[in-house]
Amino acid sequence: MTTKARAGIYHSTVPPFGYRKSPEDSHKLVPDAETAPIVRRMYELAVQGKGYKAIGNVLKNERIPIPAYWHHVRGERTWTRFKGEGDISNYIWNETTIKWILSHEVYIGSLVAQKQSKLFKVGKNYVKPKDEWVVVKDIFEPIVDLELWERVQEVNGKRRRMCKAKREPSIFSGIAYCPDCGRRISFFPEKTSKSNPEKTYFGSCQNYKANGPDGCTPHRIKEQDLYDIVLKDIREWASMALADEQAVLEKVMEQQQVNSTVDYGLVEGKKRTIGKRLEEIDKVISRLYEDYALGRLAGASIDNLLPKYQREQEELKKQLSALQEQSAEHDATEQNAGKWISLIRQYSDLKELNSCIINELITKILVGDKRRVNGEKVQSIEIHYRFIGNLTDSGNGETIQ
Numbered sequence: 510m511t512t513k514a515r516a517g518i519y520h521s522t523v524p525p526f527g528y529r530k531s532p533e534d535s536h537k538l539v540p541d542a543e544t545a546p547i548v549r550r551m552y553e554l555a556v557q558g559k560g561y562k563a564i565g566n567v568l569k570n571e572r573i574p575i576p577a578y579w580h581h582v583r584g585e586r587t588w589t590r591f592k593g594e595g596d597i598s599n600y601i602w603n604e605t606t607i608k609w610i611l612s613h614e615v616y617i618g619s620l621v622a623q624k625q626s627k628l629f630k631v632g633k634n635y636v637k638p639k640d641e642w643v644v645v646k647d648i649f650e651p652i653v654d655l656e657l658w659e660r661v662q663e664v665n666g667k668r669r670r671m672c673k674a675k676r677e678p679s680i681f682s683g684i685a686y687c688p689d690c691g692r693r694i695s696f697f698p699e700k701t702s703k704s705n706p707e708k709t710y711f712g713s714c715q716n717y718k719a720n721g722p723d724g725c726t727p728h729r730i731k732e733q734d735l736y737d738i739v740l741k742d743i744r745e746w747a748s749m750a751l752a753d754e755q756a757v758l759e760k761v762m763e764q765q766q767v768n769s770t771v772d773y774g775l776v777e778g779k780k781r782t783i784g785k786r787l788e789e790i791d792k793v794i795s796r797l798y799e800d801y802a803l804g805r806l807a808g809a810s811i812d813n814l815l816p817k818y819q820r821e822q823e824e825l826k827k828q829l830s831a832l833q834e835q836s837a838e839h840d841a842t843e844q845n846a847g848k849w850i851s852l853i854r855q856y857s858d859l860k861e862l863n864s865c866i867i868n869e870l871i872t873k874i875l876v877g878d879k880r881r882v883n884g885e886k887v888q889s890i891e892i893h894y895r896f897i898g899n900l901t902d903s904g905n906g907e908t909i910q
Contacts, residue, residue, distance in 0.1 A: 574599045
């Protein structure tokens with residue numbers, strides 16, 4: 510079975526929801542015209558910040574049947590609880606099913622097998638560690654693209670339960686982090702005064718909340734202040750990108766160079782020098798063989814000279830390969846900068862933030878601790894944008910409290 514899996518052969522009886530078995534080859538999966546759009550919609554809802562239950566409610570309200578219904582009516586697997594067409598049970602989505610669909614690699618075209626093993630003494634299966642699974646990439650046509658799938662995995666990892674006040678989770682949940690200990694910033698309500706019944710939400714380092722000063726420092730920030738800083742930063746970058754895209758690209762690349770330990774100008778210079786030397790060595794080696802063939806060079810001489818040049822040639826090729834990898838990283842950075850500019854320039858007139866916008870634009874926000882500078886309390890906020898990371902040396906802004 511493992512051999513078949515590694516060869517990309519799908520051997521399960523029932524295809525995953527969203528796929529059907531190929532009419533030409535039952536061991537291959539192809540996107541199903543009826544159910545693949547449902548899978549894509551679920552991923553789009555997830556990246557907008559909707560939880561498993563909320564996604565299920567959307568699908569239920571839109572009268573979209575669950576996977577068990579589709580398998581049953583197609584004769585792929587019997588659903589014993591089927592009560593007929595139009596019954597409400599056909600549209601009640603289980604959160605576990607939604608979670609499975611939103612995390613499985615099959616939807617980016619990968620075959621995943623050998624996830625379980627049987628304990629024969631007790632007659633039960635257990636899930637193997639993930640590094641023991643068989644995963645073969647790019648076997649099937651994907652239903653969702655890799656970028657969307659990865660973004661949903663980020664969102665899945667950031668899900669938080671609603672707080673006791675039953676309000677929706679903060680749009681910064683799973684995005685805001687403590688730069689000192691690496692733990693998340695959690696948001697909670699507080700009454701600011703006895704006369705004001707309204708609660709204000711504050712963020713604080715989870716490590717500090719759990720362990721006090723022994724764990725970390727507070728990194729306390731008012732949620733509204735963080736909201737205002739992030740909204741202002743997005744608007745400013747969006748306006749600049751809209752006004753002069755090339756200038757912003759140069760600024761982003763300049764900052765990437767500052768953040769990088771690699772001097773790409775120096776890399777290109779080294780590549781040219783090594784390339785030139787390799788050409789010289791090729792010519793020298795060719796002349797050695799030619800002189801030897803024409804009898805102008807003794808065998809002992811070529812045996813002495815040739816290994817020296819070959820060793821230098823091999824070492825220079827290794828160096829050139831490493832430099833080419835660094836150049837490729839630089840090219841990828843420039844491509845990512847272009848993607849980010851195309852994305853951010855859409856938000857120059859942004860009026861308010863939501864979790865969908867935050868997750869689309871930002872991967873993390875580092876909330877510094879408050880400190881005194883010239884007698885005033887200040888706090889650094891470092892925004893890491895998708896594709897390009899942080900755009901300043903020491904934080905995207907300083908908020909004076």
